Amino acid sequence: MVSPIAESARPRARPVIFLHVGAAKSGTTYLQNVLWHNRDRLRERGVLYPGADRAAHVRAAFDLRRTFFANASDPQVPGAWQRLVEEVRDWHGDAIISQELFAPARHSYVRRAMADLDFAEVHVVFTTRDLARQIPAHWQEDIKNRFDTSFSEFMRNVKRPNWLGFEISRLFWTLQDPVYILERWAMDLPPERVHIVTLPRPGAPRDLLWQRFCTAVRLSPNDYDLAAPFENPSLGLAETQFLLRLNTALDKDRLGWHFYNEEVKLFLAQQVLASRPAAAKTVLPAEHLPWAVERSGQMVEGLRAAGYHVVGDLDELIPAPGRGSTTNPDDPRWADVADVGMEAITALLQRLRDEEDHAAHVEGAELPLRDQLDAMSSQAGRLRELTGVLAGESVPLTRRAVRKVGRRYPAVRRLHGAYRRLHRLGGRSDRDENRR
16 A cells, blocks of 8 residues: 555656635634644645635635625735635645635636646545534534524524525535535546545544544645644533624624624634633534434435545444433523623723723824824825825836837737727717717
């Protein structure tokens, strides 16, 4: 049997790109943190984990899918996919791209991705775990992203046979169902280039997921540093219920996504609430376990029939018996929820005080508001003058470049001449229209 290292060392006509497309809440953040932390070591071994920052793969997924969070935008998203592709192309070696938000991409976007990466041999990687753990984890992740859906309503939607027609169920299954997702991402790939990585059951060694992922992407797991804290803790039940009620109370029209993401999700949820000790977890109620076992069995059958390369054991995707809870996630211990609220208020007030202290020490903060506005107005005027000079100096450079290209390529010169003639005709038409 050829080892992954020996296989990676063989000369190949084209580089290999491992495109890790999901699933959400299947250890993806852990794996992405390990990859980012070990970027230099990966490069030393001929493997690129691209991107200018940790969010580069997120923006690339949004750009490829032509979407973003509702009622929000990010100026760094347009062109992000192409920037990632160009970085990988310029590398001339193997690369790993990892982001679970690629999973819901439509057929047309998948075709574009494969066409853009046709300079390499593309492999698709999908990490996944059993539904009994995925469902509660996905629900609380939705709550962290401004949703205000109760667990009972969430389950009613997830269990719908016609799930594509309903937003809540569509958002879940297009991120979680490996059979549905890989029907698109693997549609033109041989099955041996599609890798299913199953998450170990609870109690397995902490680094087993990393070892399995390395097998799929042909890395030697022991070559990389796992000492840094790479955890992505989920919210407990009381913390999730508090955040759910906060989402219901907030005016989402006035509170923009960027503010919510920074102050509520990243600070309050992921720093304050997720770090609370001994938080009671959200567990799938026992009443839903038979359905979860049946639905998981259908997915396992579909994966086996597809013949994909499996790292781990597909039986790990079947929920273990006895994992269901007798507690309804919509009926937690309300005293615990009140404790969460008290801690959240304290943390937010502390953060507000820290922000005020920081603002008070900014240079010029002691000046009256009118003086600060006058200074900003003066600086804006100087900035306009500078940009005007830069723009004026750039025009001759552009014109010289056009003339140079025109002399070298006659076809370009003819097109440029045709453009000038059309421009003159357009201006003449505008003047004639004005006379009328």
